[in-house]
Amino acid sequence: MAMAMANIMASAALLPCFEGLRAQSLTQKPAASAASTSGSPAYQPLAVVADKRVQKRRQVILTEDVEYLGKTGALLAVKTGYFRNFLYPTGKAKLATPEILKAIRVEELRKEEERKVVKAGAESVARLLQNAGMLTLRRKRGGQGKQIFGSVTSQDIVDIIRANTKQEVDKRDVTVPEVREIGQYVVEIKLHPEVTAQVKINVVGQ
Numbered sequence: 001m002a003m004a005m006a007n008i009m010a011s012a013a014l015l016p017c018f019e020g021l022r023a024q025s026l027t028q029k030p031a032a033s034a035a036s037t038s039g040s041p042a043y044q045p046l047a048v049v050a051d052k053r054v055q056k057r058r059q060v061i062l063t064e065d066v067e068y069l070g071k072t073g074a075l076l077a078v079k080t081g082y083f084r085n086f087l088y089p090t091g092k093a094k095l096a097t098p099e100i101l102k103a104i105r106v107e108e109l110r111k112e113e114e115r116k117v118v119k120a121g122a123e124s125v126a127r128l129l130q131n132a133g134m135l136t137l138r139r140k141r142g143g144q145g146k147q148i149f150g151s152v153t154s155q156d157i158v159d160i161i162r163a164n165t166k167q168e169v170d171k172r173d174v175t176v177p178e179v180r181e182i183g184q185y186v187v188e189i190k191l192h193p194e195v196t197a198q199v200k201i202n203v204v205g206q
Contacts, residue, residue, distance in 0.1 A: 058083050059096040061104075066092050075104065122192035128167060129189065129197040135160050139182070141205040146181035152203065157187050161199065179203055 060083055062074045070076055075096060078087065087093035096104075137160055139148040154171040161169055175188040182205045189197045 056080055059101070060087060060093040061096050061100065062087075062093050064092050075101075119192055119194060122195040125167060125169075125191055126189075126195050126197035128165060129161065129169075129199050132161075132165050132199070134184070134200045134202050135164055136202050136204060138204055138206050141182070146183065146205075148179075148181055148203065148205065152176055152179040152185075152201075157189075157199070157201070160201070 056079065057077045058080050059075065059077050062070050062072055062076065065071050066087070069078075076093075078093075083093060083095075088095075094100075137152060137156060139150070139152070141147070142149045154174040154176055157174050157176060158169055158171045161167055169189055169191070173190045175190070177185050177187070179185055182203050184200065184202050187199045187201055189199060191197055
């Protein structure tokens with residue numbers, strides 16, 4: 001009996017070595033002989049049969065902003081314990097299932113196609129403006145020299161573009177250099193984060 005108890009204790013001492021493994025079964029190997037010399041059955045240690053390690057990280061989607069981690073909707077890989085013990089119980093994240101990942105990919109492709117269409121439209125407007133040639137803007141002279149009264153504003157550029165090309169632009173996208181006298185200038189119009197049109201204007205005196 002004492003030997004059998006010693007074998008059980010030895011088997012128990014081995015169990016921590018298998019921490020992190022997913023056990024399929026615990027089996028006891030049959031004794032090599034029916035009985036020991038003392039008359040007690042021979043005892044064999046328990047054997048742990050494992051198939052694979054527990055997944056250490058999980059792909060999740062944040063359902064709300066999490067400080068130092070990410071914004072709502074972010075797709076992240078986090079430690080399994082962090083998700084199980086904090087993110088999931090507090091409702092801050094959900095598992096990214098194959099169905100959800102597929103839907104995210106479809107939406108990304110849709111947005112990418114939409115961005116391409118918007119950029120192509122901006123490039124088309126840029127070509128129209130730059131092919132319009134020199135646009136003439138008349139201003140009252142401020143004396144005998146080249147100086148003019150007042151200045152040229154973004155709204156002036158919007159108006160002259162509309163009059164010459166029938167194209168509408170937002171004055172907030174127009175960058176006008178300082179114009180204090182007659183002459184030729186280049187105005188920049190930001191039509192898209194990646195598309196800027198340059199429009200030439202000729203300021204003449206009246």
